[in-house]
Amino acid sequence: MVNRRRSRRLAAFKTVVYVVLGLFFLLPIAAMVEFATRGVGISSPRSLTAFTSIGSDPELVDAITASLELAAITSVGMLALLLPTMIWIRLRVPQMVRPVELVCLTPLTIPAIVLVVGFAPIYNWIEINVSDSILMLAFAYLILVLPYCYRALDAGLSAVDLRTLSEAARSLGASWGTVIWRIIVPNMSSAVSNACLLCVAVVLGEFTVANLLNFENLQVAISILGTGNARDSIALAVLSLVFVFFFLLVLSFLGRALSRRRGGAAKA
Amino acid sequence: MTAVPVTKAAYVRRPLGGRLRVSTAWLGAAPFLVYTGLFLFLPTVLVAVGAFSGPHGPTLANLAQLSQPYVVSAFLNSLVLSAVSASIGAVVGAVLAYTVASGSPDGILRRLVTAFCGVLSQFGGVTLAFAFIATIGTEGFIVIWLQQHGITFYPNGVWLFSLTGLTLIYTYFEIPLMVIVFMPALDGIRPQWREATETLGGGTWHYWRHVAGPLLMPAFLGAWLLLFANAFSAYATAAALLDIGGIIVPLQISRALSSEVGLDQANFAAALALGMVVIVAIITVLYARLQRRSARWLPR
């Protein structure tokens, strides 16, 4: 009886939350679509011409490809850099946990426009001596995603009994690689997938650093196209949101497929 | 191989083993330290050097400018704006995250909401400002619709074009960010805890106040800190919405870096940025204290 009443209250609560917040988040986007579909002049009919303007620029395809590649490189790099380090310091060097946390928060405390001032000389060196491909942005993006991904991974790690799991695995002869990838990660799969999701979202939505370093990524390309016409720029912004949304959705299904195949440990 | 805190005594007793253990432990974090050293520490140092530079060599003049009243009020505005939007974002985001996490973990609703939050957490700038203007600005479609039904949305001035409005706009990306970073913590809640509480006679309130709440508090505080820093350094949205001078620190920085009317002072921008880093560092220290207290009985 108590459970049924509780579940009914919970269901009502959930509905209210979804409706209220759904309205809050969808109304501004609806306003953007409403604006972008207006015709020119007061009583012109609505049209989708603003949305088709996206086909007019071949550079946009290059920009999209570059951004997707950057998203992939940054996600992999972030996991490779952050996950082993976070697990390691929690287990072996606990006094480093807080300093690393502060370090991971620093990229967010400095506005991007200032960070670029610091990046510029480094990138100048990279572009002259290594490569001036847009993929070099991955170095900066790895830093930019640190705050978000650290927090997402940390929330997951805090729910896992690291010490017990790793000791048990090590005592059974597992290497550190096995411990990380086959024991710990499956127990924090939602944290890992959320961190990757944030990574991809940050990279696909990033504008300031790419813009000030004169690279043309997705958002910069949209910005250039958008200076031509108000309706076009808003339509492009909406399309960019929709594109990233569907991309993230597809990724989440991919993530589930991958973890199933690996036969990860069931969440206890 | 258990991690034994390496005390001086341990070192003296087994010098080689102790030393090796310490250096191996630190080495594990080396890739991270090297990478952040090169791509984060180095740019920050370059910025810090700029803060202390002047046209005639090293100087404290840029830092002295930080004590000007308009700079101090900009910092205060930034602090209030970030704290309020972070708090609203954290609470509302936690509620939404809980709502989503209590559903099916593989369900389509959860995937949709997570993807949606992922996109929106990074949505900002001129476009976000315009989205709000088009919704509840003076010609926003909601305002017009309400007007047609006899309701005036702005009886006392347009609050959207002020720090209040900016705070509301900031929550638009703070809430989704909270959902994404906090949900893994909620996923770690075991149903056994609820059952145990009920077996001992506790209700919903008891469960949240004494069991789940304290367990989630460290993750909640950490997420709040992230939201705070996120709002603190955001600037593009404010730049589009409020061209009334540098009322928050990032706008002051933008003016110092990009002003084309001769008011640019790149070194002052560096000093402002340094000020921002110091403030967030202070808040992080406070947060760490709070964390230690709230997590002291957790098995870490």
Added chain:
Amino acid sequence: MKGSAARATCLGLALTVVGTLAACGGSSDSSWSTATSAASNGGMSALITAAKAEGQLNVIALPLNWANYGTIIKDFSAKYGIKVNQANPQGSSQDEVNAVNSEKGTSKAPDVLDIGMAVAWANTSLFAPYEVSEWSDIPADQKDAGGLWYQDYGGYMSIGYDSSKYTVTSMADLLTPAFKSAVALNGDPTEANAALNGVMLASLANGGSVSNIGPGVSFFKQLNAAGNFVPVTATAATIDNGTTPVVFDWDYLNSASVVNLPSWKVFVPSNAILGGYYAQAITKTAPHPAAARLWEEYLYSAAGQNLWLQGGARPVEMTAMQANGTLNQTYAAALPAVSGSPVTLDQSQASSAASYLASNWSAAVGS
């Protein structure tokens, strides 16, 4: 002269070779990076050949709807087969100069700049001297004697408004209750040139002068107190959607809004005619020096100048073109009518206006 020119060419050759080794893209004829005119280095045909060989041009901070740059870029690209790389479309003049410094030596550094006068005066050390073929058609007071910068187009500060909702016959109209939450600027006056000149226009119309922007700030303070000032930066989107139905902006930028909003009109007060020109410059360290110089030749040819005219801006060679009949009369007739003698801010006036704004703007409109 010949000896030093040869020495300079050799130095330029060495530098360009080093630069070319690092830069990707077409090869560049080294002599163009120090050429001070087309004639001095083989004539227009040699310039065109060298530019085509380079194949690319890096421009920066050129919004497509700013003085018809969209058409200009497309036209130049089609005419010479040179790919125009755009960067930072919403950047300020200072951002352009910052990019020149931070991208120095890379293949993405800006080749040419279109900047406000304040920034031009302050950064002449970054520019390469060059005189276009039509150099004599540019008035003497609108170019640097040494060829470092040369003004390109300009206009008058104006008040654009949606005539289907408002009528503006004088600046005092804006203070009336009819204009509640209607009046906006194009940016922050402490940052953007257009916005600073907007406040200066208000000053001129209210008893101030080019040396005194105070009355302008008081005007906006009154505007804000009356609830008529909208702090949102006016963009094509906000004008379109009606949030900023009255905008202080350069007349050529205001004219561009007519495309999306046919009822948009542009008003220049008869008692306050404030002119402002922007300037072109070629960067010393341009990765594509021949393409940069060809771009300038193109912009200052009758074709280029008329394209700016089409965008509602007054090209710098307007007087000369009117005299020799190359001015497009249709476009000229579409310019807003202006009677009276215009004033322009010089270097010291601009900086004193900026300092005044830095101390007083936030207080005037901040609450």
